[in-house]
Amino acid sequence: MSGPGGIDPTAEVNDRAVVVEDLTRRFGSFVAVDHVTFDVRRGEVFGFLGPNGAGKTTTIRILAGLLVPTSGRGTVAGFDITRDTEAIKRNIGYMSQLFSLYNDLTVEENIRFFSGLYGVPRERREARRDWVLEIARLEGERRRVTGELSLGYKQRLALGCAVLHEPPVLFLDEPTSGVDPISRRSFWDLIYHLAGEGTTVFVTTHYMEEAEYCNRLALMNRGRLIALDAPERLRAGMREPLLQIRTNASARVVEALEKTPEVIEVGMFGRAVHATVRDLSRGRDAVHAALDSRAIPYESIEEIPPSLEDVFISRVHEEGGAPDE
Amino acid sequence: MSPESPRSDGAAVKAPADRDVDAIRVEQLTRRFGDLVAVDSLSLSVRRGELFGLVGPDGAGKTTTLRVLAGVLRPSAGVAIVGGIDVARDPEGVKGQLAYMSQRFGLYADLTVIENLEFYADLYRVPRGERAARLARLFRFSGLEPFRDRLAGKLSGGMKQKLGLSCALIHEPEILLLDEPTFGVDPISRRDLWLIVHEMVARGVTVVVSTAYMDEAERFDRLAMIHRGRLLALDTPDALRRGLAGEILAVRVAAGRARAARDAARAIPHVRRVAIFGDRLHLTIGSAAAEGPAVVAALRGAGFPAAESEPIEPSMEDVFIDKIGADAETTGGITRSGA
Numbered sequence: 001m002s003g004p005g006g007i008d009p010t011a012e013v014n015d016r017a018v019v020v021e022d023l024t025r026r027f028g029s030f031v032a033v034d035h036v037t038f039d040v041r042r043g044e045v046f047g048f049l050g051p052n053g054a055g056k057t058t059t060i061r062i063l064a065g066l067l068v069p070t071s072g073r074g075t076v077a078g079f080d081i082t083r084d085t086e087a088i089k090r091n092i093g094y095m096s097q098l099f100s101l102y103n104d105l106t107v108e109e110n111i112r113f114f115s116g117l118y119g120v121p122r123e124r125r126e127a128r129r130d131w132v133l134e135i136a137r138l139e140g141e142r143r144r145v146t147g148e149l150s151l152g153y154k155q156r157l158a159l160g161c162a163v164l165h166e167p168p169v170l171f172l173d174e175p176t177s178g179v180d181p182i183s184r185r186s187f188w189d190l191i192y193h194l195a196g197e198g199t200t201v202f203v204t205t206h207y208m209e210e211a212e213y214c215n216r217l218a219l220m221n222r223g224r225l226i227a228l229d230a231p232e233r234l235r236a237g238m239r240e241p242l243l244q245i246r247t248n249a250s251a252r253v254v255e256a257l258e259k260t261p262e263v264i265e266v267g268m269f270g271r272a273v274h275a276t277v278r279d280l281s282r283g284r285d286a287v288h289a290a291l292d293s294r295a296i297p298y299e300s301i302e303e304i305p306p307s308l309e310d311v312f313i314s315r316v317h318e319e320g321g322a323p324d325e
Numbered sequence: 326m327s328p329e330s331p332r333s334d335g336a337a338v339k340a341p342a343d344r345d346v347d348a349i350r351v352e353q354l355t356r357r358f359g360d361l362v363a364v365d366s367l368s369l370s371v372r373r374g375e376l377f378g379l380v381g382p383d384g385a386g387k388t389t390t391l392r393v394l395a396g397v398l399r400p401s402a403g404v405a406i407v408g409g410i411d412v413a414r415d416p417e418g419v420k421g422q423l424a425y426m427s428q429r430f431g432l433y434a435d436l437t438v439i440e441n442l443e444f445y446a447d448l449y450r451v452p453r454g455e456r457a458a459r460l461a462r463l464f465r466f467s468g469l470e471p472f473r474d475r476l477a478g479k480l481s482g483g484m485k486q487k488l489g490l491s492c493a494l495i496h497e498p499e500i501l502l503l504d505e506p507t508f509g510v511d512p513i514s515r516r517d518l519w520l521i522v523h524e525m526v527a528r529g530v531t532v533v534v535s536t537a538y539m540d541e542a543e544r545f546d547r548l549a550m551i552h553r554g555r556l557l558a559l560d561t562p563d564a565l566r567r568g569l570a571g572e573i574l575a576v577r578v579a580a581g582r583a584r585a586a587r588d589a590a591r592a593i594p595h596v597r598r599v600a601i602f603g604d605r606l607h608l609t610i611g612s613a614a615a616e617g618p619a620v621v622a623a624l625r626g627a628g629f630p631a632a633e634s635e636p637i638e639p640s641m642e643d644v645f646i647d648k649i650g651a652d653a654e655t656t657g658g659i660t661r662s663g664a
Contacts, residue, residue, distance in 0.1 A: 043581055045603065051511045052481050151383050177509075178537045180382035180552065181642045182649060185600055192601050196584045206511045209540050209642060215580065215603040231603060232575075251527040254520070267516050268523030270376065270544040309540070312512050322513040 017042045017169055017200035018063060020074030020081070025058050025067065032058040034223035035072070040202075040216075042168075043195045047214030047231075048204045049312060051322035055223040056204055060171055063202070065089040077168040077200075090119075093167040095175060099158035103147030107138055107157055110146055111164065118165035132160035135193055137186075152183025156190055163194060170194065171202045176210060188213050208308040217308075219315055226319045227311075234311050240264055241280040242306045243287060245273040247298040256294050262286035265317055274304075276314050347406075348373045348500055348531035349394060354403035356389050363389040365554035366403070371533055376526045378548035379535040380641070386554040387535035388428070391502050394533070395425035408500055424498035428505055430489035434478030438469055441477050441492055449496030463491040466521045483514020490521055501525055501532045507541065519544065542641035550645055557648040565644045571597055572613040573643060574620065576606045577633040589627040595620050598646075607637070 018040040025033040033055045040046045048056045061067040063076050065088030074081045077091045101110050111132055115125045133139045136156040141149065146157065155175060163170060172191075176184040191213070195201055203214055211217055212231050219227040219234075227234060247253050253273045257266040262283045265276040277283025284301060291298055306314070316322055349371040356364040364386040371377040379387045392398040393405050396416030405412045408422035432441055442463070446456055464470040467487040472480065477488060486506055494501070503522070507515045523544075526532050534545070542548050543562050550557040550565075558565060578586040583601045590599045590606055595616040598609035610616045613636035621631050 041580075049512075051513045052483065178383035180385075180649070181539060181645045183382070184642075185646070188601065192584050196581075206509070206515075207538060207540075208512075209538060209640075212602050232577075232605065249527070251524050268520055268527075270523070270546065271526075307540070309512055313516055316513060322511070 015042055016040065017044070018046075018074070018076050018202075020063075020072065022072035023059065023062065023069050023074060024071045025055075025062060026070045031223050033062070033069070036220075036223075036225045038218060038225060038228060040200055042200055043198050044216065045191060045195050045201045045203065045214045047211045047217040048202060048220065049206075049211055049217055050220035051316060053323035054220040056220050059220070060202065060204060063088075063169075064092055064094065064171060090165075091167050091169065093162035093165070093170040095158050095162040095171070096173040099154065101146050101154060101158055101161065104145065106143050106145055107133075107149070108142045110157060110161060114161040115164050120165050128164050128166075132157075132164060135190060136160040150183070152179050152186065155179060155183070155187050159187070159190060163199065168198065169200045169202070172204070174205045174207065174210065175203065177205075177207070184209075208312070211308055219312060221316045221319045222323060224319070227315050231308055235306055235308060238306045238311045238314060240276045240278060240314060241283060241303050242310055243275045243277055243283060244269070244300075244302055244304045245275065245287065245291075245298050246271070246300045247273060247296070249296050249298070252294070252296045253291060253298065256290045256296055257287065260286050260290040263290075265314055267313075274310065276310070276317075346372055348375070348408060349377075349533065350404075350406040351390075351394075352404045354390070354393060354405055355401050356386075356393060356398060357401045362554050364393070367551070367554070367556055368403075369549050369556060369559055371531060372547075373531055374526070374529050375531055376522070376544070376546045377531070377533045378542055378545035379533060379551055380537075380539065380542045380545075380548050380645075381535075381551035381557075382537050384553075385537075385551040387537075387551060388504055389554075390551075391425065391504050391533065391535055392427075394419075395423065395502055396420050397425070422498065423500040423502055424493040424496065425502040426489055426493040426504060426506060428508065430493065432477045432485060432489055432492070435476060437474050437476055438480070438488055439473040441488060442495060445492040446495045451496055459495055459497070462524075463494060463521070466517070466524050467491050468517055481514070483510045483517075486510050487514065487517055487521065490518060494521070494525065497530075499530060501530050503532065503534045505535050505537065507536060507538065539640060539642040539645055548641075550648060552645075552649055557645070562641065565641070566639050569639050569644055569647050571609045571611050573637050573639050574608045574610055574613045574617050575602075575633075575635055575637045576608060576621065576624065576631045577604055578606065578624075578629050578631060580604050582629060586624065586627075586629040589629055590620075590624060592627075593620055593623045607643075609643075 016039045021037050023033055023036040050056045062069050062081055065085035068082050076088050079087045111129045115128060120128055133142055138157060176187050191201055205211055216230050217234060218225055245253055250268050250273050254266050254268060257263045257275050262277050263275045264278060267274050275287060280303060287301055347370045352368050354364055354367045379390060381387055393400050393412060394407050396412050396419035399413055407419050410418045412419045442460060469487055490506060506518055522532055547561050549559045583604055587599045587601050587606055590596050590608055595610045596608050600607045608620060610620055621634050624631060
């Protein structure tokens with residue numbers, strides 16, 4: 001296949017599991033997704049963040065073939081998101097935090113059930129079952145009743161069932177919510193294993209500790225894509241410095257800084273107050289002045305590196321605040 | 326055990342000094358449900374005015390502990406003293422000392438925001454003359470004022486949580502117990518919830534918060550890490566971090582190469598533990614300054630040149646893994662939780 005200008009586009013296209021351009025979805029007068037453009041390479045773990053109502057779920061539903069866009073174009077695993085929605089549904093896997101496992105079936109019985117549901121050819125079922133048991137490290141539990149498994153095991157089983165039909169694209173919704181950190185890392189090992197074999201993974205989450213595991217993060221607000229980069233680059237790229245004020249009077253500090261124009265965002269963090277400012281030196285001076293003029297005591301004011309959550313909140317604020325605010 | 330036994334120095338039965346320091350004292354608390362030991366010989370104390378965290382995964386025993394402290398569940402064994410009252414002996418007395426927000430807080434979906442608040446103010450017998458000031462303060466921190474006439478059933482999840490917390494706080498308790506208040510809440514609403522909590526702490530209220538999210542552990546004055554009903558560690562976030570053996574070096578490798586690089590890193594002698602985070606590896610080593618360059622060179626030698634490398638602060642997740650690590654690694658990195 002030869003593209004325009006003699007460039008063979010297949011290599012690049014094959015490397016991109018998901019491409020969307022100017023994706024827009026309206027519900028009546030409400031614009032849920034507003035001219036969103038991005039692409040995701042094959043084998044990438046791609047995180048979707050944003051406050052409730054930001055457009056994440058609508059975007060995911062379009063990518064999963066459950067909704068068609070009002071305008072814009074795109075492909076998922078090579079299938080057109082407007083025309084080929086049935087093919088897309090057969091080529092994706094989905095696991096939500098409320099996984100659909102049957103608690104009264106054994107591990108093996110759940111796998112058999114989902115093999116049938118996803119139309120895995122009969123001659124492939126045994127091989128797929130063994131593969132799932134192996135990668136999810138569930139061989140020793142195959143005859144156990146699912147309801148008796150710990151949360152970590154259940155999450156890995158649910159993931160295994162979601163990929164029985166070898167989907168090139170996988171969607172996960174807060175997949176490791178509530179699990180202990182060792183089980184979480186064990187789950188992510190499995191995700192990276194799948195990604196290493198070429199599965200493209202979308203993760204939606206409200207939790208930065210899950211977001212940290214993604215190769216790149218897309219932050220949405222009010223239907224628009226407002227940031228897209230690797231987690232540590234988002235942190236490094238936060239434009240506004242973050243100040244930490246140590247004080248015994250945090251409520252009064254917050255009240256004072258909310259009225260200080262140099263301060264963009266203010267929040268309490270334990271005993272300390274965190275304030276995002278427009279400019280480091282002017283911001284620091286303004287904070288000193290605001291506290292001194294009101295005789296509010298404090299121990300120190302220092303710049304600290306932002307967390308991913310700080311970046312998230314700052315970006316959402318810059319972009320007009322969350323829909324609920 | 327007899328807390329009322331006379332002391333040899335003839336001091337008062339309940340030493341006032343102790344009561345000033347500890348808002349909550351738990352000794353060898355055990356709670357069973359049939360064969361399941363949800364809380365297993367747990368001992369801890371919470372100081373007055375402290376923001377204290379119960380941190381652990383689902384099934385660790387956090388909810389059971391809080392329900393015992395709230396006087397809702399009786400302990401199977403051990404003692405829990407809350408605000409000077411033994412919860413097993415006087416569960417009703419304890420309830421007057423505290424506010425408890427469970428995961429399913431009883432909001433009335435068919436009442437508006439302000440009607441729910443008024444309802445709880447009646448229930449807790451908040452004097453009429455004080456209501457306006459309390460509502461104003463709760464509205465200020467919750468951001469719920471613009472929604473005061475909206476039905477509670479029509480609020481978003483985050484706003485429901487904020488309303489539940491505001492209802493629990495309307496009677497200005499001395500002790501506040503919050504069971505996973507930020508569960509399922511988006512980061513913007515979560516920030517507002519924390520603002521309400523921190524404001525209560527700033528006013529001198531003792532607050533105990535449970536959470537499964539390790540990144541929230543940084544906010545607490547002190548925290549108890551709980552796993553399978555047992556106490557793993559109890560200290561300030563800084564002290565827990567300092568207690569971690571070794572340092573963490575974050576290394577960025579080429580896109581899509583993290584798994585192979587992780588396997589290579591495991592073979593490097595200085596490396597005690599490796600975790601993948603996107604295109605970065607977190608390597609636990611003895612000293613980033615002393616061993617970091619050798620580790621980066623060994624990775625490069627194995628075919629994984631580091632685009633960037635930097636020592637990073639360990640997270641509470643790293644600490645938690647360290648505390649349960651030895652136990653879990655012998656079972657292949659998989660934990661079985663009892664609940």
